[in-house]
Amino acid sequence: MSYAKISASALAIAALSATAVSAQSRDNVQVAGSSTVLPYASIVAEAFGENFEFPTPVVESGGSSAGLKRFCEGVGENTIDIANASRAIREREVAACAENGVTDIIEVRIGYDGIVFASQLDGPAFTAFTPSDIFNALAPKVMVDGALVENPHTMWSDFNADLPAAEILAFIPGTKHGTREVFEEKVIAAGCEATGAMEAMIAGGMSEDDAEDACLEVRTDGRSVDIDGDYTETLARIDANSNGIGVFGLAFYENNTDKLKVATMSGVAPSTETIASGEYPVSRPLFFYIKKAHIGVIPGLKEFAEFFVSDEIAGPDGPLSAYGLVSDPELSATQAMIANEETM
Amino acid sequence: MTDATAGASTAQPRTRTSTSLLTPDSRTRRRNAAERRFKIYGLIAVSIGLLFLVLLLSTIIFNGLRGFQQTFVTVNVELLEEKLDKNGNRDPADLRKVSTFGYAPLIDAALESKLETLGLENPFAKASDLRKMLSAGAPAQVRDFVLENPDRIGETVTFRMLASSRVDGYLKGRVTRESIERDKNLDAAHLDLVDVMRESGTVRKSFNWDFILGADASESRPESAGIGVAMIGSFYMMLVVLGLSLPIGVAASIYLEEFAPKNRITDFIEVNISNLAAVPSIVFGILGLAVFIQFAHLPQSAPLVGGLVLTLMTLPTIIIATRASLKAVSPSIREAALGVGASRMQAVFHHVLPLAAPGILTGTIIGLAQALGETAPLLLIGMVGFIASNYPESIVDGFMSPNSAMPAQIFEWAKRADPAYYERAWGGIIILLCFLVVMNAIAIILRRRFERRW
Numbered sequence: 001m002s003y004a005k006i007s008a009s010a011l012a013i014a015a016l017s018a019t020a021v022s023a024q025s026r027d028n029v030q031v032a033g034s035s036t037v038l039p040y041a042s043i044v045a046e047a048f049g050e051n052f053e054f055p056t057p058v059v060e061s062g063g064s065s066a067g068l069k070r071f072c073e074g075v076g077e078n079t080i081d082i083a084n085a086s087r088a089i090r091e092r093e094v095a096a097c098a099e100n101g102v103t104d105i106i107e108v109r110i111g112y113d114g115i116v117f118a119s120q121l122d123g124p125a126f127t128a129f130t131p132s133d134i135f136n137a138l139a140p141k142v143m144v145d146g147a148l149v150e151n152p153h154t155m156w157s158d159f160n161a162d163l164p165a166a167e168i169l170a171f172i173p174g175t176k177h178g179t180r181e182v183f184e185e186k187v188i189a190a191g192c193e194a195t196g197a198m199e200a201m202i203a204g205g206m207s208e209d210d211a212e213d214a215c216l217e218v219r220t221d222g223r224s225v226d227i228d229g230d231y232t233e234t235l236a237r238i239d240a241n242s243n244g245i246g247v248f249g250l251a252f253y254e255n256n257t258d259k260l261k262v263a264t265m266s267g268v269a270p271s272t273e274t275i276a277s278g279e280y281p282v283s284r285p286l287f288f289y290i291k292k293a294h295i296g297v298i299p300g301l302k303e304f305a306e307f308f309v310s311d312e313i314a315g316p317d318g319p320l321s322a323y324g325l326v327s328d329p330e331l332s333a334t335q336a337m338i339a340n341e342e343t344m
Numbered sequence: 345m346t347d348a349t350a351g352a353s354t355a356q357p358r359t360r361t362s363t364s365l366l367t368p369d370s371r372t373r374r375r376n377a378a379e380r381r382f383k384i385y386g387l388i389a390v391s392i393g394l395l396f397l398v399l400l401l402s403t404i405i406f407n408g409l410r411g412f413q414q415t416f417v418t419v420n421v422e423l424l425e426e427k428l429d430k431n432g433n434r435d436p437a438d439l440r441k442v443s444t445f446g447y448a449p450l451i452d453a454a455l456e457s458k459l460e461t462l463g464l465e466n467p468f469a470k471a472s473d474l475r476k477m478l479s480a481g482a483p484a485q486v487r488d489f490v491l492e493n494p495d496r497i498g499e500t501v502t503f504r505m506l507a508s509s510r511v512d513g514y515l516k517g518r519v520t521r522e523s524i525e526r527d528k529n530l531d532a533a534h535l536d537l538v539d540v541m542r543e544s545g546t547v548r549k550s551f552n553w554d555f556i557l558g559a560d561a562s563e564s565r566p567e568s569a570g571i572g573v574a575m576i577g578s579f580y581m582m583l584v585v586l587g588l589s590l591p592i593g594v595a596a597s598i599y600l601e602e603f604a605p606k607n608r609i610t611d612f613i614e615v616n617i618s619n620l621a622a623v624p625s626i627v628f629g630i631l632g633l634a635v636f637i638q639f640a641h642l643p644q645s646a647p648l649v650g651g652l653v654l655t656l657m658t659l660p661t662i663i664i665a666t667r668a669s670l671k672a673v674s675p676s677i678r679e680a681a682l683g684v685g686a687s688r689m690q691a692v693f694h695h696v697l698p699l700a701a702p703g704i705l706t707g708t709i710i711g712l713a714q715a716l717g718e719t720a721p722l723l724l725i726g727m728v729g730f731i732a733s734n735y736p737e738s739i740v741d742g743f744m745s746p747n748s749a750m751p752a753q754i755f756e757w758a759k760r761a762d763p764a765y766y767e768r769a770w771g772g773i774i775i776l777l778c779f780l781v782v783m784n785a786i787a788i789i790l791r792r793r794f795e796r797r798w
Contacts, residue, residue, distance in 0.1 A: 028746065039761065041730070046730075050487070058726075078642070
C-alpha cells in the first residue's frame, strides 16, 4: 500500500513541477549556433555575468545552420534569443523564420575571422598556397594542359613544383559549418576562376550559374575529407597524418602553435593585422542575430547585445581581439544599431 | 544415439593394451592437452583485457592528475579609493558601476610593485602585457572581493590569483620555451620572470579545489574552469531519474510479474521492454527533444528534461532487474503467505518485495550509474556548451535553470581550442570514474549484505 502511495505522490510531484516550469519565466539569455563564434560568445557571456546583475547567458554550439534553424523555430521562452553564425543569414532562412512568426531580426556583425590552412609542425613544408593550388588539389575536374579533365593529381608537386612532393590529403569543414561556405567562395571558387577551369566549363556548354556551382565541388575520392565536428577533430586528424592539411579558424591556430604551422595565402601570412587590412584574402564576418520580440521579455537580452559590441569587449584592445577576433572598424555603427533596435 | 554408440564400441575389438591409470593413453593425453590449451587461451584473453584496463587507467591518471593542480601567484593589490569609489560613499550601486575593466590597472600596478620588491625590471612597454601572466579572471576576483568587503577599499590586500594557462603549463611541463616561441599569448620574458618568482615563492603550484567545486569558464581563462556546477547538474538529474524510474519501474514490474494475466498483450509488453533496453541512447535524446521541449514546452538545457530523458533510458534496466529479483524469491514464500490468509497484495508487499529489495536496489544503482555517464541524449537537449556557469540559487532553480552534466562538460572541454582544457577533460574523467566506482561498490555491498539464497 505504502509503495503505491509513494509512487502516486512522486508522479504528482513530477507533474506539478512540470506545470510550475511553464509558469516560471526564463531569466537568462539563451544563445546557440556557430562553433566558431562560441568561444567569443562565451568570453562575453562570462564577463557579462561578472559585471551585471543578470545571470550568465547560456551559449550552445552546433553550427551556424543548426543555430539559425533553432532560432527560426518561433517566438517564445522555449526558443533561443540569439543565433550565432559564421556567415550571413540566407534568404531561405529568413523566409523560414517569417513562416514561424520570427519577423523582426536584428543582425549584428561582431568582427572578422580569418580562415587559415595549417599542417603538422614537423610535416612537409606546406608554407605557401594560392587559391589555385587548393583548387588543383581538391576539385573533381581541373585544367591540365589547357583541357578540363578528371583530377589526376595525387601529389602537391604534380601541379606546382614549389610545393612538397607529398600526398594530397585535406581536412575541410563539413557542409553544416559556416566556414565551409567561406572556404568554397574565397578559395575554391577563386582558384576555379584563376586556373581557367570556369571558363573552360562555360566554353564546354555549361550556363554561367551551373559553372559557378560546379566550381564549388570537391573531389570525392577520399583526398578531401569533410570534418563535421569541431577544429579539435581536424587537429587530431592532422596529428595522425603528417601529410594532412587542415582548415582552421585563426584563433584556434593561435592557441595551438606548438603543434601546427600555418601557410601563407597568395603570399600573405594570416594575422589580425593582415585580415583587418584586407590583404589576407580568406576572411569572413561573424554575426549574431537577435530576436527583437524577445527584447523586453527576456531580462538582460539587450544589455548583453550592447555589451557584446561595446568598445571594451569587441574593440581592438578588448578580450575578443586578444583571443583572435579581428575587430570591426565600423563598430560604432553597430552599437548605434542595437541601441535603436534596427531590424534587418 | 547413445545406445547406438555404446553398442558399436562393445562390438569393436579392444585395442587399448595399457590398463594402468598412471600412464595415460594417447587419447587421454590429447584431451588433457586440449584442456591445457584452452586454459592458456583463457589466460591470454584475461591478460589482454587486464592490459587494456591498466593502459586505460594509467593514461587517464597520467593525463588527468595534472588537472587537479594549478599554479597560483600571490599578489598584493592596493585597492585605490579614487579608482573604485570616486564618490567615497561605499554605495553598493556605485561600486558595481566599476566594471572588471576598471580593476585591471590595479592589478597591473600590483604586479609591477611585486617585480620591484623582487628586484626585477618590467621588460614590457605595455602594462597589459605583464598581466598575461595572470588569469583573465583576476580582475573579477578582486571585484568580487571589493563588492563583498567595501570597507577594505583603500587598504592593500593580498590575493592568491590563478596564473594564466600558459604559465601553468610551463610549471607542469606542457609549455616549453621552444613551444612558446611561436605563441603570441606569452613571451620568453614572462617565463624569465616566472622562474625568479617561483624561487621566491610568489608563484607556486598547489591543489586546486576550484577544479572540483568551481564553475565552467570561457576560453579566455581555461585555468579557472571547474566541474562543480556540472556535478550539481548531474546530481539533480539523478534525483529526477531516481524519483521517477524507481517507483514507475518497481510498480510496473510488480504488476507484470505478480498480477498481470499471461496473454498476448503482456507478452508483447515484455518483448518491448527487453527491446527498449537495447535502444541506443541518442534515440531517447531525440524523443526528449520532440516530446519534452517542443511539445511540452519544458525549458531547454534544464536538468529536469535531462533527468526525464535519462529516466526513459533507465526504466527498462530497472524493470528487468526488478523482475529478475522478484522471480528469484521462492514461490513457497508467496504460497505460505496466501496460505495463512494474506491477500495477494499483502503477500507481495509484506513478503516478496522486502526479500527482493536488495536485487532491486542493485539494479537501480547500476541503472543510475549508467545514466550518470550518458552523454549522447544530452547533446540533443542543449546541455553541451558554455552552460555550467551559474550555481543554482534554489532547489527549483537546480531543476529548471540551464546546467550541464559531468560527461557533457568533459565532452565540451575536449572540444575546446586551448590545450589546457585537454588535461581538464582527463581530470573530469577521473572524477566521473570515482563516482561510478563508488556507486558500483555500493551496489555490490548491498547485494552481499542483504541478499538471501534458498
